[in-house]
Amino acid sequence: MASHGHSSHSEEKVIPAPQTAAIWKTFWILLILTAIEFIIAFTLPANGIRVAIFAGMTIVKAFYIVGEFMHLKHEVKTLIWAILIPTIFVVWLLIALIYEGGHLY
Amino acid sequence: MSALHAASAVPEKLTWSGGSEPLKASYGKLMMWFFLLSDTFTFSALLVTYGMIRFSQQAYEGVHEKFFFSTTHWPIPDKVFEAVPFLHGVEAPLVFVGIMTFILIFSSVTMVLAVEAGHRGDRADVEKWMLWTIIGGFTFLGSQAWEWSHFIHGPEDLALAAKDALGNPIEGANLVRNPYGPPAFADLFFFITGFHGTHVFSGVVLNILIFFNTATGLYDRRGHYEMVEKVGLYWHFVDLVWVFVFTFFYLV
Numbered sequence: 166m167a168s169h170g171h172s173s174h175s176e177e178k179v180i181p182a183p184q185t186a187a188i189w190k191t192f193w194i195l196l197i198l199t200a201i202e203f204i205i206a207f208t209l210p211a212n213g214i215r216v217a218i219f220a221g222m223t224i225v226k227a228f229y230i231v232g233e234f235m236h237l238k239h240e241v242k243t244l245i246w247a248i249l250i251p252t253i254f255v256v257w258l259l260i261a262l263i264y265e266g267g268h269l270y
Numbered sequence: 271m272s273a274l275h276a277a278s279a280v281p282e283k284l285t286w287s288g289g290s291e292p293l294k295a296s297y298g299k300l301m302m303w304f305f306l307l308s309d310t311f312t313f314s315a316l317l318v319t320y321g322m323i324r325f326s327q328q329a330y331e332g333v334h335e336k337f338f339f340s341t342t343h344w345p346i347p348d349k350v351f352e353a354v355p356f357l358h359g360v361e362a363p364l365v366f367v368g369i370m371t372f373i374l375i376f377s378s379v380t381m382v383l384a385v386e387a388g389h390r391g392d393r394a395d396v397e398k399w400m401l402w403t404i405i406g407g408f409t410f411l412g413s414q415a416w417e418w419s420h421f422i423h424g425p426e427d428l429a430l431a432a433k434d435a436l437g438n439p440i441e442g443a444n445l446v447r448n449p450y451g452p453p454a455f456a457d458l459f460f461f462i463t464g465f466h467g468t469h470v471f472s473g474v475v476l477n478i479l480i481f482f483n484t485a486t487g488l489y490d491r492r493g494h495y496e497m498v499e500k501v502g503l504y505w506h507f508v509d510l511v512w513v514f515v516f517t518f519f520y521l522v
Contacts, residue, residue: 180392185383192379199371199516206348206364206521216522223517227510234382234506244293244300248307255314262318266325 191233198226220260302500306507309469313511316465317518320458324522327452339425339432341440345451347520353420367520370413371512374470377406378509381477385502388495393484396498400481403505407474414467421459424449459519466515469508476501 202222209215232238237245293300328343337349348363355366380402387395424442425431431439431449440449448456480501489495 181390183383183386183390183392183395185386188379188382188386192375195375196372199368199375202517202521203364203368211346219517219521223513226513230378230506230510230513234378234509235503241294244295244303247293248303251307252310255310259314259318259321263321263325266322269322269326 187233191229194229195226198222216263224256296496298496298500299503302503306503309507313465313514316458316462317514320462320518323454323458327454339430339450341432341434341447341452343451345455347522350421350450351417351520355416359426364520366413366417367516370410370417371516373406373410373413374509374512377403377410378506380406381502381505385495385499388489388498391490391495393487393490396484396489396495397481400477400484400498404474404477404481407470407477407505411467411470411474414463414470418460418463421456462515462519466508466511469511473501473505473508476504 202219205215205218209218231248237248295303324344330337330343330346334346337346339345339349351367352361352363353366354360354362354369380399384396384399384403387399422443424440428439428441431441432451434440434447440447443449443456443459445453445457445460447453450456480498483489483497484495489497
């Protein structure tokens with residue numbers, strides 16, 4: 166296609182075919198998880214168990230977005246932990262203060 | 271140039287003088303990761319505040335069908351967010367926010383397709399997918415503008431609105447009072463979705479910049495499309511934050 170135009174300055178420029186199977190697989194996983202969240206929102210009564218299910222599903226979605234789309238799964242271990250450890254503490258704070266908020270009331 | 275060459279050839283000598291990449295990621299990508307980590311803290315602060323305040327307030331105890339807006343109990347989100355553009359008077363709880371979520375996840379997919387095209391040096395494909403990502407970003411921003419406008423106007427039927435201390439229905443939402451529930455509800459809505467929307471906006475600006483640089487052939491001349499990856503990280507992060515906002519603000 167366009168490679169004919171500037172073949173003069175890079176004759177070896179052959180564009181490989183796209184490798185998108187993993188990307189679309191991740192997309193379908195995210196879509197199906199969101200659909201299930203919707204179903205749960207209208208079928209289960211609002212209580213602590215439902216909050217826990219939502220939080221768990223959100224963390225699974227976050228795993229796919231960060232791991233596949235942001236490519237963190239394929240980085241070196243040190244980088245993975247450097248990002249993950251502070252985040253784990255933050256999630257702990259979030260859960261802890263939701264719980265504590267219930268006791269304030 | 272020779273120093274770059276030496277880094278791969280004689281790593282031992284340069285290990286402690288900046289010659290090696292211990293995390294096997296470029297400086298720019300690492301800095302983007304650590305910026306995103308710090309941004310995570312900011313968003314977490316907002317979500318932690320939301321969780322704390324929401325659960326320290328009176329919850330609605332009755333059945334879902336009989337729910338009514340009042341400043342003394344926290345509203346059920348699917349009773350507040352139930353309108354869809356062009357469908358007047360139709361109750362469609364959370365449908366519009368579901369569409370917004372889908373738009374943002376899909377624009378994340380087109381972004382990762384642009385990154386993949388960049389790895390192959392396929393300029394036409396990068397342009398195509400960046401353009402779709404920009405369109406997705408603008409669509410999301412437009413949807414959010416509609417959502418805000420609808421939220422600020424309040425329920426069309428004033429009989430549904432929460433009452434103030436004198437028993438009059440509250441018209442329109444602001445930072446002081448709102449027709450849905452305690453003042454903190456609207457405050458948190460404005461701060462959390464507003465802060466996220468600002469991120470989406472700056473993401474769209476960055477995406478336009480990347481699209482422009484791709485179209486003018488800058489990354490072709492540079493020989494790599496790493497900038498697409500770096501901005502891609504930011505864009506995925508914005509999507510990631512929305513996944514959390516969607517769960518904690520709209521579903522829980």
